[in-house]
Amino acid sequence: MVGAVEAQVDGPHDRPVIVVGGGAMGSAAAWALARRGVPTTLLEQFGPGHVRGASHGAGRIFRLGYADVGHVRLAQFAHRWWDVLQEESGERLLTLNGCVDHGPVRALRGLVEALLVCGVPFEYLTGPEAEGRWPGMRFDDRVVVQKVAGRVHADRTVAALQAQAARHGAEVRHHVRVTGIEVAADGGAVVHVVDEGPDSGGVVSELRASAVVVTTGAWTAGMLAGVPGFDVLPSLVVTQEQPAHFPLRDPALVAGDAWPSFIHHVDPAAHAEARLPDAPDGGYPLSGTYGHHTPGEGVKVGHHGTGPVVDPDTRDFMAEPGRLAELRAYVREWFAGLDADAPAPISCTYTTTPDERFLLDRVGPVVIGAGFSGHGFTFTPGIGQVLADLATGLRPEVPGVDLDAFALARFTVGAVAPEPVEV
Structure with missing residues (x-):
């Protein structure tokens, strides 16, 4: 990984590290740096709690379950840091009410094998067994139940990370837009900013740092355009995703947070393989689906990565009628306990790499954390x-994880790309 190069964080600069982008990942990086005693400035172009990116709202799924052992190990590493963050902040961010992955047997095989390798406890149920446990939900042929899983509160997580970063000495600035990043002759970086705060008058300035961490989500490609070494940046596809909250027909179904988070794995060939020749197709969907109970708002249900490609600065936040109709049809078929006719659409962005693996790397003084492809929130404090390791010149180490699989080099000519992530 490029980040093995030694970095100076105490040179003649305004601050050792600047983090650009105050969503979940940037806020986590600022927290990690500040608690190590590294003077850090976090810059966010919008205000606190904004809804323009990918880190807002009441919930995201938290899970350890992946078909890739490296992702399971990375999630286990992150879980330990979730505990640290909750203890430091005094905030309950995780609700561990479980997660179910369901689908045809073949589609779940890799997941089960990875959980076994990593020692993650789980149950293996049939669809009817799961339906008996959670009335109002319908399940596919096989169900994998993880207890160390559930949901995480997104808004409270970002707020807690920023508050703890500030408590450890970080400077957290909102309404500061970065217009460009340059690599300086002394090996550091120059960050061009416009202060767009209500009383700032649009002051333009330059900030100098030993290292810059770029965690700008949907704005990443534009932010790094022209920065030396990032000409190998792969296509980062920005889509506007539109899950929705659906009201419960009977709130008693989720009393005590009874319904777990859920991921429906879709594999047409595996579904066909599992069906007898004269059996009905069972109404199996064409797109993978996920969701969780959101107290006070209903149950969030969404298709994974099916939204239209958008410009993050001009998207309209409106639900596309055809995709919303598909989501309602799915809920009608698979959730008897929800009202499919009363959705409350949600809008967020995905920034997706070609293999749906994250980008975690360093080139010169610039660190990139991007391409979280709609499944990154579980890993937030671990990322x-x-x-933080990359920004301070350390080679990151996560037990059992080959972090080179997340490096830019996998997209260079002749590189052997890792297998795409099954999410």
């Missing part, structure tokens, strides 16, 4: 530690 913060990795980015």
